[in-house]
Amino acid sequence: MSVEAVFPELAPYRARTTRLHPRPGRPGPRDSHIGGPMLWPADEPWPLCHEPHGREFEGYAPEEIRSARTAGVSPRSRPWPGAETAGDDDPAPFVGLAQLFRRDIPGLACGPDGADLVQVFRCPLTHGPYLERRYHLRWRQAARTERAERLLAAPPQVPLRRWEHELPEPCVLHPEEVDTYPWAENDTLPAPLIARIDAWDDEQLAEHGLDAPSYQYDLSIPPGWRVGGYPTWASTGPMTIDCASCATPMELLLTADGCEMDGGSHSWAPLEDRDPSLRGKASIRGGVSVARPTRLRFGRDRDLHVFVCPADSGHVPRWVLA
Template sequence: MTRTTPARPVSVETVFPELAAHRGRTTRLHPRPGRPGLRDSHIGGPMLWPDDEPWPVCHEPHRRETEGYAPDEIRSARAAGARPRSRPWHGAGSPGEDGPVPFVGLAQFFRRDIPGLAPGPDGADLVQLFRCPSPHGPHAERRYHLRWRQAAETERAERFLAAPPEVPLLGREHELPEPCVLHPAEVDTYPWAEDDTLPAPLIARIDAWDDARAAEHGPDAPSYQHDLSIPPGWRVGGFPSWASTGPMAVDCAACATPMRLLLTAEGHETDGGSHSWVPLEDRDPSVRGRASVRGGPSVARPTRLHFGRDRDLHVFTCPTDPGHPPRWVLA
């Protein structure tokens, strides 16, 4: 089903004409629980992975856990609309103490499905995103892995991996993504308005406009950051949001070039401040405002994933050489 972003409650370029020079495009992915296939762009579905190629694993030490959730029991509980039961870790304890930990496949995107996806090394047009299921160190840091492929070449493999390796227990239920099909749709987007992301006089005018709207119409009045600049949820390209950290300089570690945003992963597709972005197909047309949103968790948190403390995971790549190491920023 098509997903249509509603018209913005205010024409931002009418209020701030100079924003036209900063306009960008982002592809909203609109994941919804489903049954994606090997050759589909998806979140949480089966990876297009040749059977003779080693699955990525994390070799670093991992933080010790005392209990966790079996992946198959998580799947069964979700199908039944219930919560999975936690189990104690037996034997040596945490995954990783007895050997490498297999990464969890989070998503794969083909440029044939998402034209806005930036090309990878040597024009690669398929990207696959992975996360280690276990935290690292005292600050529970995460490790991610990005694999680029030539889609046509990969699809010629004789056999594909039927079931990737999994750890017996996951520390949190939200480590396991729910298989989701995508409904890509491009929308206009504008930079986060803070620090030097836009000219200082323009940011001052945006802030003053937001304050005046809130004073006149109350806290639910549309605002630039929530309603007019950057949509929530999984998206490809566009501008990063900086709600938790404030804007950061993200430069390539190999060549110091400012990096570009490849994709953003987010645990929630909507929240109290961003409900205006919910697609028309997920609304009750007879009701206005936040109450019109329907679909429950399948719309609000379809992938079941979390990133940090409900932050955005921004994946950056080098525009000069996409083969340079990517950077992962929680914001």
């Protein structure tokens, strides 16, 4: 279904996004990937989270998580080393989540000083009473980094992971550019257009029932990991994201999502992963490796949006769960 055929007024809002389509694989340090080895010079310190961390009592060993995934069972939890102590104020090594090269990802924004490689990290421990997470973004010039005399063989890590879904499954990427349109709520689009979209959604539901297409789920923004385009606001409603340094409206660099399929529909699923004789969720083939290939979660199954300042890419990025 063509979005602009239904709503011609959306044409000026059209923007490109690159779906990453992660699938379990064996990426190397010179590949774009999720959950694979980082391109990291051996003589460069690994990033550490220096903020106070919550006290941990039990967790899951990475090797046991991997074995359990292979066997299709749940891993066994273990007591956290030193759990009997009052807490741990030592810095925690960040965990590498993803790295993206502009040579692989159309539309990836340019970083400071022409950086064309971005690496994304998350602290494996929690912060504060609401178990918040901390993230880290590292920009690099790919060619210069690839000339490093030696690369880091194995980064430092905490002994256990608090949850099984803290350990990313190594995934190779299959980038695909698609058109995307704004989330339709509040003032993200003109009010008369949002009213038309809402009325159309109601008509589709009345005619087709639970398998009815909808603007938010089927026509505007694809689910899953993606670069650029528009953010989703399903959990929070639209938010204004301005740069803390210069107040410039920030732009979406990356969206990380635990699921590659929408909760409302599955129209964005690749054709090769569908059974054409079935509809909706039942039509998806491939199981977990297709629906949740990275095995990661963000918040309570929310999207993690990474925003950067278009006026100065060196300004501090913002991380928003929506």
